[in-house]
Amino acid sequence: MRIAVIGGGPGGLYFACLMKQWRPSAEITVFERNKADDTFGFGVVFSDATLDIFERYDAESYRAITDHFAYWDDIQINFRDTVHRVGGNGFCGCSRQTLLILLQRRARALGVTLQFETEVEPDLSAFAGYDLVVAADGINSRIREAHRDHFQPEVDLRPNKFTWMGSTRPLDAFTFFFRETPHGIFIAHTYQYEPGRSTWVIETDPATFARAGLDKLDEEASARFLEGIFAEELAGHPLITNRSLWRQFPMIRTRRWVKDNVVLMGDAKGTAHFSIGAGTKLAMEDAIALFDAFRAKGSVAEALAAYENDRREEVERTQHAADVSLVWFEHLDRFADMDPRQFAFGLMTRSKAITYDNLRLRAPDFVADVDRMFAETVAGADLAAPRPPLFQPLHLRGMTLDNRAVVSPMCMYSAVDGLPNDWHTVHYGARAVGGAGLLYTEMTCVAPDARITPGCTGLWNDAQEAAWTRIVDFVHGHSRAKICLQLGHAGRKGASRLMWEGMDRPLAEGGWPLVSASPLPYYPDSQVPTELDEAGMERIIAEFVAATTRGARCGFDMLEMHAAHGYLIASFLSPLTNKRTDAYGGSLDNRLRFPLAVFRAIRDAWPSDRPMSVRISATDWHEDGLTADDSIAIARAFAKAGIDLVDVSTGQTSPASRPVYGRMFQTPFADAIRNEADVLTMCVGNITSADQMNTILAAGRADLVALGRPHLADPSFMLKAAAWYGIDIHQPPQYLPGKDQALRNAVKDRADFEALKVAAKPKRHAKGTFDQAAE
Ligand SMILES: Cc1cc2nc3c(=O)[nH]c(=O)nc-3n(C[C@H](O)[C@H](O)[C@H](O)COP(=O)(O)OP(=O)(O)OC[C@H]3O[C@@H](n4cnc5c(N)ncnc54)[C@H](O)[C@@H]3O)c2cc1C
Numbered sequence: 064m065r066i067a068v069i070g071g072g073p074g075g076l077y078f079a080c081l082m083k084q085w086r087p088s089a090e091i092t093v094f095e096r097n098k099a100d101d102t103f104g105f106g107v108v109f110s111d112a113t114l115d116i117f118e119r120y121d122a123e124s125y126r127a128i129t130d131h132f133a134y135w136d137d138i139q140i141n142f143r144d145t146v147h148r149v150g151g152n153g154f155c156g157c158s159r160q161t162l163l164i165l166l167q168r169r170a171r172a173l174g175v176t177l178q179f180e181t182e183v184e185p186d187l188s189a190f191a192g193y194d195l196v197v198a199a200d201g202i203n204s205r206i207r208e209a210h211r212d213h214f215q216p217e218v219d220l221r222p223n224k225f226t227w228m229g230s231t232r233p234l235d236a237f238t239f240f241f242r243e244t245p246h247g248i249f250i251a252h253t254y255q256y257e258p259g260r261s262t263w264v265i266e267t268d269p270a271t272f273a274r275a276g277l278d279k280l281d282e283e284a285s286a287r288f289l290e291g292i293f294a295e296e297l298a299g300h301p302l303i304t305n306r307s308l309w310r311q312f313p314m315i316r317t318r319r320w321v322k323d324n325v326v327l328m329g330d331a332k333g334t335a336h337f338s339i340g341a342g343t344k345l346a347m348e349d350a351i352a353l354f355d356a357f358r359a360k361g362s363v364a365e366a367l368a369a370y371e372n373d374r375r376e377e378v379e380r381t382q383h384a385a386d387v388s389l390v391w392f393e394h395l396d397r398f399a400d401m402d403p404r405q406f407a408f409g410l411m412t413r414s415k416a417i418t419y420d421n422l423r424l425r426a427p428d429f430v431a432d433v434d435r436m437f438a439e440t441v442a443g444a445d446l447a448a449p450r451p452p453l454f455q456p457l458h459l460r461g462m463t464l465d466n467r468a469v470v471s472p473m474c475m476y477s478a479v480d481g482l483p484n485d486w487h488t489v490h491y492g493a494r495a496v497g498g499a500g501l502l503y504t505e506m507t508c509v510a511p512d513a514r515i516t517p518g519c520t521g522l523w524n525d526a527q528e529a530a531w532t533r534i535v536d537f538v539h540g541h542s543r544a545k546i547c548l549q550l551g552h553a554g555r556k557g558a559s560r561l562m563w564e565g566m567d568r569p570l571a572e573g574g575w576p577l578v579s580a581s582p583l584p585y586y587p588d589s590q591v592p593t594e595l596d597e598a599g600m601e602r603i604i605a606e607f608v609a610a611t612t613r614g615a616r617c618g619f620d621m622l623e624m625h626a627a628h629g630y631l632i633a634s635f636l637s638p639l640t641n642k643r644t645d646a647y648g649g650s651l652d653n654r655l656r657f658p659l660a661v662f663r664a665i666r667d668a669w670p671s672d673r674p675m676s677v678r679i680s681a682t683d684w685h686e687d688g689l690t691a692d693d694s695i696a697i698a699r700a701f702a703k704a705g706i707d708l709v710d711v712s713t714g715q716t717s718p719a720s721r722p723v724y725g726r727m728f729q730t731p732f733a734d735a736i737r738n739e740a741d742v743l744t745m746c747v748g749n750i751t752s753a754d755q756m757n758t759i760l761a762a763g764r765a766d767l768v769a770l771g772r773p774h775l776a777d778p779s780f781m782l783k784a785a786a787w788y789g790i791d792i793h794q795p796p797q798y799l800p801g802k803d804q805a806l807r808n809a810v811k812d813r814a815d816f817e818a819l820k821v822a823a824k825p826k827r828h829a830k831g832t833f834d835q836a837a838e
């Protein structure tokens with residue numbers, strides 16, 4: 064077998080080693096344009112988990128690497144004169160140059176031919192006689208670019224500027240230095256990788272870069288300027304340059320990795336932002352995956368297909384974590400005013416891999432600090448023994464919630480003529496005694512023709528008012544939960560079938576006339592709504608006000624205006640559904656006019672000591688729809704009009720939207736709105752554990768966390784969460800024996816969890832560590 068590897072970076076060299084070790088008869092040549100010892104960059108980072116893998120695949124190179132690395136356990140965050148240290152991370156740093164020399168040595172010993180100072184031309188005509196061509200030619204891959212039409216790369220050039228430098232400054236932790244200057248904030252991502260050498264990747268946003276005049280400074284002048292910025296942190300040590308130009312990070316993804324017998328690997332096929340230290344790791348793990356594919360399959364074609372198929376998910380997961388991480392660094396201005404404890408917690412948990420519970424286990428003092436910080440923001444909280452954020456109360460106007468967990472609004476489609484019945488009493492009652500601080504009703508419609516389906520609840524007549532009063536009385540009489548009435552009008556999504564008979568599909572018969580911002584049907588075969596005129600707006604505002612007045616009499620603690628998910632009010636906000644040319648269409652200000660008019664009218668009719676929220680779809684998940692920036696402007700407009708909380712959902716405006724689902728996928732929108740529009744937010748969507756809820760709250764990404772489907776599956780979600788954290792929350796006396804049971808279960812679950820986490824952290828790679836701190 065003849066194999067050509069284009070590029071002698073860590074990915075290419077490691078693949079050559081693995082293959083040659085397995086198939087000594089294979090003829091393997093690595094073609095590299097640079098000289099053997101001619102390399103850019105300073106250190107590279109590997110986690111404990113990656114080192115485990117290296118050991119399994121090639122013990123020889125593993126030993127060589129671990130004899131030459133610096134090892135640390137802590138991540139340190141230096142922000143505004145504070146220092147936070149979080150242990151249990153298990154990473155090593157190694158010089159890129161040393162790594163390459165070790166891999167070259169290993170490759171040579173195995174019999175791989177290394178051909179340096181050879182520039183490979185991307186047409187690859189010189190490689191016709193090879194069975195396999197591995198394009199490991201890095202981030203600017205000429206091979207990928209020459210065959211763009213086939214590989215289909217997408218390059219997203221991120222706005223922040225960064226430069227890769229080094230220093231002689233010793234460090235005993237992966238350290239983030241944040242330095243506030245009159246120009247803006249500079250960030251240094253730093254770690255030691257060999258005695259007397261550390262990596263300093265310095266990053267800043269484009270506005271700070273321009274204000275500091277860095278566009279006019281060359282490499283050396285930039286280094287001297289940054290030495291001034293980080294003078295305290297460098298403690299007299301210089302910054303060292305080596306092709307340390309200012310760059311913008313390209314997030315690269317390629318649709319295809321394989322063309323005939325040519326395969327992309329490492330940075331050539333896709334990148335991951337340096338803030339998660341995964342570039343070299345990804346390249347070497349690609350090499351392992353490609354090698355595994357050859358071991359498992361009989362032919363080159365089968366092996367390449369298996370590599371592309373089996374490896375993609377893991378790469379995309381890492382890239383997603385890297386994306387989330389880089390976005391955090393791009394939006395530093397959102398967090399710069401936070402309490403340093405919250406700032407540090409937000410940094411640690413930015414890419415979702417590290418959570419509140421995880422940190423509690425390995426950095427209990429840090430989490431205790433974060434709990435105290437959170438408690439300090441809550442009037443009357445116990446500062447001596449602060450509860451986890453999820454169990455802290457929230458005060459909104461005259462209403463106090465016992466905790467931050469919310470049952471999200473969920474239609475039951477079980478009413479007749481809008482009248483709640485036994486189903487609703489049992490459903491809401493069960494969730495109220497289940498321990499959540501706040502309970503939302505399903506979308507309750509302000510008129511018969513405002514309903515989504517014939518099964519939706521309403522609040523336009525006395526019988527409905529009496530039925531809701533009974534539910535509210537039960538909630539207040541048997542639990543400490545508060546209950547919020549969600550009022551809405553279905554707009555063009557009205558006259559639809561019950562969820563289980565066809566979500567958003569039009570009724571076959573018995574429908575009613577629909578209105579919307581513009582006469583656009585939801586589906587092509589849905590009813591065409593009438594464009595709402597001013598008289599119609601007046602009528603609907605009056606219906607909202609009447610339902611609000613009834614809601615106040617029922618005793619609801621809070622009121623939400625439903626302006627999300629493509630219903631009537633949302634149809635005005637989104638440019639996808641609002642095509643009007645009058646004062647209610649066009650600019651965002653115009654599109655806000657009707658929603659704000661409804662809001663002001665019901666706010667006036669709602670008791671002033673009771674809070675109100677508005678639910679919005681913060682993005683339409685559609686390129687012509689609402690963007691995250693629009694939603695910040697919408698939240699600001701509602702905040703100015705007196706909203707107490709923005710309930711941040713997304714999408715469902717148009718069947719053409721393309722949501723990107725994932726764990727906690729809507730939380731970034733709640734985060735952006737909270738920290739940019741300066742208004743309290745509630746997040747929702749694929750949040751499934753109390754751990755995630757605490758992580759979101761402690762990081763300041765939202766003020767309340769709503770769970771929908773998890774509460775359908777488990778009405779007592781919060782009682783179990785309380786047992787898990789050993790927190791005493793209110794329970795009805797009838798259920799007290801169950802509390803002991805929940806506690807017993809939680810103690811066992813916790814013990815299992817802790818054993819698992821400790822077992823997963825061997826730290827045995829630390830054997831090669833030199834005494835960094837002593838230097
Ligand atoms: C300036 C810079 C500094 C970096 N420093 C660090 C660091 O300190 N730590 C870290 O973890 N990561 C660093 N990275 C990222 C890291 O280098 C990559 O994520 C990782 O090296 C990817 O490995 P790779 O094998 O895919 O590609 P690379 O390491 O980029 O290797 C590709 C190789 O292919 C060669 N090549 C390219 N085209 C041709 C051609 N046509 N013919 C012959 N040879 C060719 C290149 O010379 C290069 O040696 C840095 C990246 C850049 C751009």
Ligand SMILES: Cc1cc2nc3c(=O)[nH]c(=O)nc-3n(C[C@H](O)[C@H](O)[C@H](O)COP(=O)(O)O)c2cc1C
Pocket residue numbers: 471472473474475504505506549562625627678712747748749750769770771772773
């Ligand atoms: C059966 C069902 C009915 C829903 N009805 C409503 C509703 O009436 N009003 C509303 O704003 N959202 C409604 N939603 C959306 C939820 O409030 C929530 O935003 C969504 O389910 C995502 O959260 P989850 O992942 O925790 O379920 C409904 C969701 C479900 C599953």
